[in-house]
Amino acid sequence: xxxxxSEYGLQSIYRLCCLFLFxxxxxxxxxxxxxxxxxxxxxxxxxxxxxxxxxxxxxxQTTVNYLNTVFTDIRFTMQVCNAQEIIQQAAxxxxxxxxxxxxxxxxxxxxxxxxxxxxxxxxxxAYNQLSxxxxxxxxxxxxxxxQDVHGKLLALVDEHSxxxxxxxxxxxxxxxxxxxxxxxxxxxxxxxxxxxVQTNLVDVGSxxxxxxxxxxxxxxxxxxxxxxxxxxxxxxxxxxxxxHLYPEWAWIASPRxxxxxxxxxxxSLLTMARKADYSxxxxxxxxxxxxxxxxxxxxxxxxxxxxxxxELFKQHANWFYFALxxxxxxxxxxxxxxxxYHGISKVQxxxxxxxxxxxxTEEALQAAIEQAELSNRSKSQFLANMSHELRTPLNAVIGYxxxxxxxxxxxxxxxxxxxxxxxxxxGKHLLxxxxxxxxxxxxxxxxxxxxxxxxNINDMISDVxxxxxxxxxxxxxxxEIHCVDDLGTMHADLTKMxxxxxxxxxxxxxxxxxxxxxxxxxxxxxxxxxxxxxxxxDSGIGMSPEQQARIFSAFTQADTSTTRQFxxxxxxxxxxxxxxxxxxxxIKVESQEGIGSTFVIRLPTTVVEDVLDDDEIGSRHIYQxxxxxxxxxxxLRDNLKRTLLEQGYEVFVAxxxxxxxxxxxxxxxxxxxxxxxxxxxxxxxxxFKTNADLxxxxxxxxxxxxxxxxxxxxxxxxxxxxxxxxPTLLELLQKHRTQKHWSCLVIEDDINARxxxxxxxxxxxxxxxxAHSGQMGLRFIRHHRPDLILLDLNLPEMNGxxxxxxLRSKPQWRSxxxxxxxxxxxxxxxxxxxxxxxxxxxxxxxxxxEQLLDTIDGLVCAVASDxxxxxxxTA
Amino acid sequence: xxxxxxxxxxEMNRDMLSRRLTRKGFEVVIAVDGGQGVDKAHSExxxxxxxxxxxxxxxxxxxxxxxxxxxxxxxxxxxxLTAHAMSGDRExxxxxxxxxxxxxxxxxxxxxxxxQALLGS
Numbered sequence: 001x002x003x004x005x006s007e008y009g010l011q012s013i014y015r016l017c018c019l020f021l022f023x024x025x026x027x028x029x030x031x032x033x034x035x036x037x038x039x040x041x042x043x044x045x046x047x048x049x050x051x052x053x054x055x056x057x058x059x060x061q062t063t064v065n066y067l068n069t070v071f072t073d074i075r076f077t078m079q080v081c082n083a084q085e086i087i088q089q090a091a092x093x094x095x096x097x098x099x100x101x102x103x104x105x106x107x108x109x110x111x112x113x114x115x116x117x118x119x120x121x122x123x124x125x126a127y128n129q130l131s132x133x134x135x136x137x138x139x140x141x142x143x144x145x146x147q148d149v150h151g152k153l154l155a156l157v158d159e160h161s162x163x164x165x166x167x168x169x170x171x172x173x174x175x176x177x178x179x180x181x182x183x184x185x186x187x188x189x190x191x192x193x194x195x196x197v198q199t200n201l202v203d204v205g206s207x208x209x210x211x212x213x214x215x216x217x218x219x220x221x222x223x224x225x226x227x228x229x230x231x232x233x234x235x236x237x238x239x240x241x242x243x244h245l246y247p248e249w250a251w252i253a254s255p256r257x258x259x260x261x262x263x264x265x266x267x268s269l270l271t272m273a274r275k276a277d278y279s280x281x282x283x284x285x286x287x288x289x290x291x292x293x294x295x296x297x298x299x300x301x302x303x304x305x306x307x308x309x310x311e312l313f314k315q316h317a318n319w320f321y322f323a324l325x326x327x328x329x330x331x332x333x334x335x336x337x338x339x340x341y342h343g344i345s346k347v348q349x350x351x352x353x354x355x356x357x358x359x360x361t362e363e364a365l366q367a368a369i370e371q372a373e374l375s376n377r378s379k380s381q382f383l384a385n386m387s388h389e390l391r392t393p394l395n396a397v398i399g400y401x402x403x404x405x406x407x408x409x410x411x412x413x414x415x416x417x418x419x420x421x422x423x424x425x426x427g428k429h430l431l432x433x434x435x436x437x438x439x440x441x442x443x444x445x446x447x448x449x450x451x452x453x454x455x456n457i458n459d460m461i462s463d464v465x466x467x468x469x470x471x472x473x474x475x476x477x478x479x480e481i482h483c484v485d486d487l488g489t490m491h492a493d494l495t496k497m498x499x500x501x502x503x504x505x506x507x508x509x510x511x512x513x514x515x516x517x518x519x520x521x522x523x524x525x526x527x528x529x530x531x532x533x534x535x536x537x538d539s540g541i542g543m544s545p546e547q548q549a550r551i552f553s554a555f556t557q558a559d560t561s562t563t564r565q566f567x568x569x570x571x572x573x574x575x576x577x578x579x580x581x582x583x584x585x586x587i588k589v590e591s592q593e594g595i596g597s598t599f600v601i602r603l604p605t606t607v608v609e610d611v612l613d614d615d616e617i618g619s620r621h622i623y624q625x626x627x628x629x630x631x632x633x634x635x636l637r638d639n640l641k642r643t644l645l646e647q648g649y650e651v652f653v654a655x656x657x658x659x660x661x662x663x664x665x666x667x668x669x670x671x672x673x674x675x676x677x678x679x680x681x682x683x684x685x686x687x688f689k690t691n692a693d694l695x696x697x698x699x700x701x702x703x704x705x706x707x708x709x710x711x712x713x714x715x716x717x718x719x720x721x722x723x724x725x726x727p728t729l730l731e732l733l734q735k736h737r738t739q740k741h742w743s744c745l746v747i748e749d750d751i752n753a754r755x756x757x758x759x760x761x762x763x764x765x766x767x768x769x770x771a772h773s774g775q776m777g778l779r780f781i782r783h784h785r786p787d788l789i790l791l792d793l794n795l796p797e798m799n800g801x802x803x804x805x806x807l808r809s810k811p812q813w814r815s816x817x818x819x820x821x822x823x824x825x826x827x828x829x830x831x832x833x834x835x836x837x838x839x840x841x842x843x844x845x846x847x848x849x850e851q852l853l854d855t856i857d858g859l860v861c862a863v864a865s866d867x868x869x870x871x872x873x874t875a
Numbered sequence: 876x877x878x879x880x881x882x883x884x885x886e887m888n889r890d891m892l893s894r895r896l897t898r899k900g901f902e903v904v905i906a907v908d909g910g911q912g913v914d915k916a917h918s919e920x921x922x923x924x925x926x927x928x929x930x931x932x933x934x935x936x937x938x939x940x941x942x943x944x945x946x947x948x949x950x951x952x953x954x955x956l957t958a959h960a961m962s963g964d965r966e967x968x969x970x971x972x973x974x975x976x977x978x979x980x981x982x983x984x985x986x987x988x989x990x991q992a993l994l995g996s
Binding site: 403431 | 885887888891894895898979980981983
């Protein structure tokens with residue numbers, strides 16, 4: 001990468017020098033041209049046919065005619081081809097005149113070399129950059145920003161056009177899934193695109209910059225009838241455009257052209273006078289185009305960030321070997337079977353003894369695990385203490401070396417300065433290392449706390465950007481931030497969030513030189529939750545799949561030589577990962593060696609604290625039911641969610657009709673809070689009230705205008721005018737609470753048995769929560785106290801007896817009824833123990849569906865009277 | 876020559892900071908705990924106080940509150956110095972009456988900026 005950069009630079013300088021010589025000594029240059037005869041006297045030029053820039057074919061012809069007049073003994077011919085033909089027959093052509101995306105492809109796959117970049121003239125000024133323009137009819141009030149293009153029809157001429165299609169798709173992919181939420185409508189000509197938008201047959205048009213102005217000049221359209229989306233204003237391109245600026249088309253030479261010929265053609269192109277609106281200049285930097293193609297997974301980056309076929313094959317090969325080995329082992333085992341048969345009687349005798357031995361081993365193992373956990377905790381504690389102790393003397397080393405530098409400077413003894421700087425630098429590196437170790441050991445010791453607060457996302461970003469800027473500039477990188485101006489607020493740990501972004505951005509700038517670092521931030525709603533997604537992309541050295549698998553583990557960078565070359569502690573990414581997980585989010589990486597890396601952090605907009613401290617558990621965690629909030633206002637959603645979580649509701653959110661209905665079928669909420677002003681808002685209400693599965697769910701409608709009559713007539717139980725007070729809402733929820741839905745926790749490691757029990761209870765209108773181990777069960781109860789527990793006794797990690805012991809040791813959980821469902825025979829001692837602790841014991845395979853439900857019904861009456869007492873008690 | 880009272884119990888930190896401030900043209904007087912800090916705020920009549928927060932005898936928050944409660948010393952600006960960079964530290968220091976706040980390890984240019992800002996006014 002780096003060498004090609006410098007080569008490229010040298011060649012540009014070389015060509016410039018040639019140009020200079022040519023201008024100073026025209027006769028000499030003429031000599032050069034005459035003596036430069038190649039054996040080849042016919043040169044073929046391929047010209048890309050891109051419908052939305054058809055005028056360039058004319059310019060290509062003008063250029064070819066010009067070359068034919070300059071080189072008297074050589075003939076140049078031109079052929080108009082599509083992209084596919086140019087790639088397939090690249091070896092047959094000497095020169096190619098193509099758009100920026102094809103330029104990258106030819107450079108990367110065919111060793112093509114850009115000789116010159118197209119320059120177009122507007123009035124009396126020359127420009128060598130292009131862009132795309134996204135536009136809609138001036139009266140389309142529903143389309144104001146790029147976000148509104150979501151789900152709309154987009155007219156364009158050619159899907160393979162760089163400036164007419166690829167740039168627009170690149171810009172829009174921040175806001176939508178291009179495959180599902182954008183509908184392309186290819187047209188025969190640029191005029192058709194404009195007319196379709198004008199007559200509202202499609203919603204939005206996408207064209208190369210400059211096309212609208214040209215049609216206006218020709219008197220074919222009135223540009224005032226259109227509205228440019230995301231319009232950019234800058235002096236570098238005085239034409240309407242929506243995106244960033246990218247270099248114009250390029251004149252590429254194939255590797256088979258001799259160096260001599262190459263230089264002569266380059267000189268000729270650069271000295272060609274302006275013809276119509278076009279001329280040539282020295283090749284531009286096409287680096288920015290790479291990022292567009294990577295992001296869209298277009299050639300030559302169609303496999304960027306994906307698993308390649310060969311890797312897949314490798315994976316399958318492993319399975320194949322595994323299957324082969326297993327088969328072989330199985331065959332050997334079968335042969336041995338006869339021998340084994342004879343041994344069985346002997347084995348049977350030994351079996352009992354072994355069983356006893358195993359039980360003893362298991363006990364010992366359990367003890368060993370506990371011991372190991374204990375010593376791991378004390379290790380982390382020790383590290384945390386040590387780090388504090390180490391910091392004090394280290395601060396002295398750093399401080400005194402800094403002070404000595406100042407003194408040496410004041411006294412003019414500058415010969416000491418380099419050594420003092422080294423001491424100071426090493427001290428600071430050590431301090432960073434210790435700080436990271438401290439963080440990591442705090443996390444491992446469970447002592448890292450979350451300080452949750454509500455903060456403005458844009459403010460946090462600008463804060464981080466200011467801090468990171470010196471690092472970006474150090475390696476001559478370019479930092480781009482892509483986000484809307486009003487991302488709103490999030491509720492999370494601000495310090496840890498800043499540290500995460502700082503870590504990823506400083507990594508990106510450390511491993512990238514003379515390249516691009518970009519940060520994309522968007523909000524999204526999926527799976528009933530609001531998320532903020534941060535995407536950090538760089539065009540740096542990248543990583544192999546093996547390296548990617550390692551980077552999140554502590555003390556490992558991509559490989560050991562990285563530390564020597566780039567410095568750093570190797571702890572940053574594992575800390576970042578832990579922080580993300582603490583906040584209920586995740587981090588992912590995509591990378592390709594030599595191309596760049598992309599890290600993506602997804603965090604919930606409202607982080608919920610994981611209550612692990614047993615002392616804090618109180619009655620506030622009594623489960624109240626599921627609530628679904630359907631609203632487009634993310635701030636309101638966040639506020640509501642926080643309040644309702646505190647009240648003991650499990651909260652889900654949806655931003656549109658589709659999500660709302662899908663979630664409702666899945667979770668069967670106790671309440672729906674619906675903003676009728678979202679698109680299709682009223683029809684959601686109608687849908688709810690006409691559907692047998694959903695009509696019993698009370699819907700509370702909120703609007704900014706008075707629609708009380710309409711809401712009531714469509715079946716809403718209550719109506720709230722925005723802005724409303726939280727206590728009013730809580731009162732409504734209290735008032736319209738339908739008969740309480742009982743919740744049951746099923747703890748069972750066998751998935752089939754668990755699902756069967758769950759389904760049985762769900763049919764009887766219970767809310768069912770499932771856990772596959774005792775540990776997970778306890779963790780769940782800390783958040784939501786269920787009304788009933790169904791418990792299997794044979795569980796991994798913590799068995800049923802231990803679960804009961806731990807559960808009953810907490811006063812507030814002592815009254816939760818338990819039904820044990822087991823397949824094992826119980827000893828009299830076990831039976832006695834259970835009788836004291838649980839409500840009922842059922843043996844697997846012996847009870848019927850009705851028996852189970854009867855047992856449960858009996859318990860429910862008892863629980864109902866208990867919980868009534870409790871509510872009266874708390875009220 | 877502006878006079879600075881440095882209240883700091885760690886000997887090395889004290890030595891370093893006082894030498895560096897002296898070289899920058901300040902007169903520096905020293906107190907090694909919170910009690911001494913309050914006494915010297917009276918007797919030495921300093922132009923500014925640099926106050927470590929975790930101090931023996933009387934901690935920095937208490938010392939600051941006492942200095943700010945006394946009519947004779949309440950106008951002397953105080954900058955809090957703490958080793959922790961927790962988000963609550965700054966608020967706690969300002970709540971105790973400190974005029975500004977800086978974290979250790981000290982970055983001299985940054986601290987000098989804060990000192991100058993307070994002395995200038």
